[in-house]
Amino acid sequence: MPAFVTFGRILFAVLFLYAGATKLLGIQATADFIAAKVTIPALIIPYTAQLETMTGMPTPQMLAIAIGAFEIISGLMIALNFGARFFAILLIFFVAAATFYFHDFWNQAPPENAKSLMDALKNLSIIGALFIIAGYGRRSRTAAGPAYGDI
Numbered sequence: 001m002p003a004f005v006t007f008g009r010i011l012f013a014v015l016f017l018y019a020g021a022t023k024l025l026g027i028q029a030t031a032d033f034i035a036a037k038v039t040i041p042a043l044i045i046p047y048t049a050q051l052e053t054m055t056g057m058p059t060p061q062m063l064a065i066a067i068g069a070f071e072i073i074s075g076l077m078i079a080l081n082f083g084a085r086f087f088a089i090l091l092i093f094f095v096a097a098a099t100f101y102f103h104d105f106w107n108q109a110p111p112e113n114a115k116s117l118m119d120a121l122k123n124l125s126i127i128g129a130l131f132i133i134a135g136y137g138r139r140s141r142t143a144a145g146p147a148y149g150d151i
Helices: 002-025 027-037 042-055 059-080 084-102 114-136
Strands: none
Touching: 002 027, 002 059, 002 114, 027 059, 027 084, 042 059, 059 084, 084 114
């Protein structure tokens, strides 16, 4: 059974590895998409302005790079089972936020909201899988008990 769990975890991580690489390879398109959907709160605008001055990049572009890197790092950590529980919990919050901001089917009329609704439901399934990964975490193989509930 541990081999199935490992194989499933690796296949699941491919989703985040691919998504992160796609974002990093198409930074401008990702930044444009972020700019269209996300409004920076007035409270943090002074800080984002400082970051924009320091880096010479607009905030959506910095977010695109940060999100792409985060997805790749999280995918690798889950695939390698190194800090899998921690990164699964971080990804739960990330996927929930992405669903709220980018798949807002509740703001669309019924025929046009079908794709957003399906994407939101897929993200809900991904969150469920992340909860499973967070629940298993990294188990050490000791004489005290079998890993992943095997007997």
